[in-house]
Amino acid sequence: MSRTSTMDMTQGSIRKELILFAIPLLAGNVFQQLYNTIDSIIVGQVVGPDGLGAVTSVAPAINTLVGFFMGFSAGSSVVISHYFGAKNTEGLRRAVHTSIICTFILGLVLMVVGFFLTPPLLVFMSTPETVMPLATQYLQIYFLGIVGLMMYNIGSAILRAVGDSVRPLIFLIITSILNIFLDLFFVINLHMGVAGAAYATIISQFISAILTIAVLFTSKECYNLRLKEFAIDKSILSQIITIGMPAGIQSAVISFSNLFVQSYINRFGESSTAGWGAYGRIDAFVMLPMQSIALTATTFVGQNAGAGNVDRIKKGIREALFLAAICTIALVIPEFLAAPKIVSMFNSDPEVVRYGTLFIRMNCFFDILCCSNQTHAGVLRGVGDAKAPMFIMLSSFVVFRQIYLFIASHLTSSIYPISIAYPMGWLVCSIIMLIYFKMSNWELKVDASYRNHAMN
Structure with missing residues (x-):
């Protein structure tokens, strides 16, 4: 296996490997966020x-449907990383081909479902009437190109599972730059408005998918694609579903619950909707380092679980938590101080800036709570325990958060308690996740993974 395109994380300096793997992954996530952020700024x-x-209010609707697939992608990544860590080439190849063909089928289904569910979703979110026509137009065009996004994500998940986080980054840089030029051309030159922003995004996503899949076809590594091997392996699919289904349900339901949060925010008018959207775009960037480190931890733990390295996993967990906390603290301070200027990049309307600044400053320091729940959830998925993070996050981000919003909205008409619904859920999640992690006996799952993937 070429060391230039894969990373064996079962040996060597733990901190160095986590950083080297996380940096291109982080950069890739930053550029992926730029797709929607550039849309938001220009529009x-x-x-x-x-x-x-x-453009910004449709994010929960997109994440609700796409989030389910992302669980499948996460399941594929864990299964592939286990086979890679166990040096089981045959199992690795079956997992790669099963993942690709299932993703394509799911993409077609999601395209149709998303397109026709757009109007009722936006009505459910209490989208302001002045925003509704543009939001419908943007979201329906976006779903028509969803296959490109999904194929890129599964292709990059496969590459990350074997330690290659560099090439997905390169492709994202290329297509993000392309997206900026297409945005400027469609929105400003052709005066296509939000439709132009949506077309720019889906064209760029299709190109990133083509580049990623082309790498998998032309690679000389053991994970390369071959047309004659395209088939759905039932045993592999069962493993992917076992790990990925809980993560997918979790992501979809949490995103669906965010529709409720968005609906509460929308009740305060279009300026509040726009300000909340700006906050969401900005804070998404602040969250990226910890999320990238959590994804890195999943791959690190997955490979070491396949190799049976319990002590190395424990050291990796401590390093991942430290790196996530340091990065997050370094970002939330300037986010708090520069909030008005950052929001004005999206729109300079005084009311939009006021709301956006309020939301940032009420929430940003609570981002540190997510370092714990995201990292521990990533570790648990890496050892094959995906159900526990799902139930913990659903109970915290959905059940608790909706109860909180219901009570807060009936006790007061102020937007302040509504604006901190997210951190209240993060706090509860971090506490429960840490308690479960300490009591889970995850080491036994590592031993079971080692025996299973080394033999099958």
Whole structure:
């Protein structure tokens, strides 16, 4: 296996490997966030608050449907990393081909479902009437190109599972730059508004998918694609579903619950909707380092679980938590201080800036709580325990958060308690996740994984 395109994380300096793997993964996530952020900035400045609200308010709807697939992608990544760590080439190849063909089928289904569910989803979110037509237009076009996004994500998940986080980054850089030029051309030159932003995004996503899949076909590594091997292996699919289904349900339901949060925010008017959207885009960048480290921890733990390295996993957990906390603290301080200027990049309307600044400053320091729940969830998935993170996050981000919102909205008409619904859920999740992790006996799952993937 070429050391230039894969990373064996079962040996060597733990901190060095985590950083080397996480940096291109982080950079890739940053560029992926740029797709929607550039859309928001250009539309917000050219079209105005209604356009900004349309582009940003649809994020929970997109994440609800896409989130389910992302669980499948995470399941594929864990299964592939286990086979890679166990040096089981035959199992690795079956997992790769099963993942690709299932993703394509799911992409087609999601395209149709997303397109036709767009109107009722936006009505359910209490989307302001002034925003509704533009939001519908943007979201339906976005779903027409969802296959490109999904194929890129599964291709990059396969590459990350074997330690290659560099090439997905390169492709994202190329297509993110392309997306900026297409945004400027469609929105400003052709005056296509939010539709132009949506077309720019899906064209760029299709190109990133083509580049990623092309690498898998032309690679000389053991994970390369061959047309004659395309088939769905039932035993592999069962493993992927066992790990990925809980993560997918968790992501989809949590995103669906965010529709409720968005609906509460929308009740305060279009300026509040636009300000919340700007906050969401900004804070998403702050969350990226910890999320990238959590994904890195999943791959690290997955490979070492396949190799049976319990002590190395324990050291990796401590390093991942430390790196996530340091990165997050370094970002939330300037986010708090520069909040008004950052929000004004999206739209300079005083009310939009006021709301956006309020949301940032009420929430940003609570981001540190997520370092614990995200990292421990990533570790548990890496050892094959995906159900526990699912139930913990669902109970915290969905059940508790909705109870909190219901009570807060009936006790007061102020937006302040509504604006901290996210951190309240993060706090509860971090506490429960840590308690479970300490009591889970995850070491036994590592031993079982080692025996299973070394023999099958």
